[in-house]
Amino acid sequence: MMILRYSAASPYARKIRIAAELLGLAGRIEIVAASTTDPNDTLRRQNPLGKIPALVLEDGSALYDSRVIADYLDHLGGGKLIPAAPGRFDVLRLQALGDGVNDAALLIRYETATRRPELRDQDAIDLQQGKIDRALAVLEASPPAGPVDIGQIAVACALGYLDLRFEGAWRGKHPRLAAWLQDFATKVPAFEATKA
Known part of the structure; x- marks a missing residue:
């Protein structure tokens, strides 16, 4: 095992x-x-x-x-989540976008949760927040579509992490993306089952 x-x-x-x-x-x-x-x-x-x-x-x-x-x-598992061409690199790019949101969110979390307030670097926080904001704007303009793949899973997990650590503040400015996440959670029960 x-x-x-x-x-x-x-x-x-x-x-x-x-x-x-x-x-x-x-x-x-x-x-x-x-x-x-x-x-x-x-x-x-x-x-x-x-x-x-x-x-x-x-x-x-x-x-x-x-x-x-x-x-x-x-x-x-038979290649169900990462397709062969065509579409492979679209899926991998979407995965990179979701993982990139997580990377930036984790750096903000470390800066705000583990550093003493007097040592926090607001410029570093703002730099990472800009990455998240730009990624969410792209996803809001064109939410993921098609069969569930590794890119969609990565994006859903990134949004779930933003909900967990940042109280879902992203949702107010991204209603299409919030609706997409709700639909994803309905289609993929494992999303709710793995919630922290």
């Missing part, structure tokens, strides 16, 4: 959990919490970067970075 090292709040781990469910692989993966800050957690041996998610394969080797794990699971 494979082992997914994760944290319930991680949008990247959530992406993998949803993908595994949609690919019919969830029963082949044991979900095991990891501490990225504990030097004694085996995570650092499984992924030298000490990051989640990490997927420990049955032979004991590990894959890390959610994009690599998603590609591997999609390969095992």
Whole structure:
């Protein structure tokens, strides 16, 4: 059995959990919490970067970075979430956009939640917020469409993370995107089931 090292709040781990469910692989993966800050957690041996998610394969080797794990699971599951051409790079670009929103949101979260107030860098926060705002504007203008794929999963997980950590402040300016997320959640029960 494979082992997914994760944290319930991680949008990247959530992406993998949803993908595994949609690919019919969830029963082949044991979900095991990891501490990225504990030097004694085996995570650092499984992924030298000490990051989640990490997927420990049955032979004991590990894959890390959610994009690599998603590609591997999609390969095992018959290629349902990452299509071949045409459309492959549209899906991968959408995944990169969703993951990029998560990257920026996590940097803001670290800056505001872990640094003492007097050490916070507002310019750094504003830089990351600009990335999120531009990505959301693109998604609002043209919400994802078509069959559920890894790009849509990544975007949904990014929006879910913004809801979790930033009280859904994005929703007021992005009604089409909020409606898309509601539709996604209806079509993909694993989205709600993996909510932190």
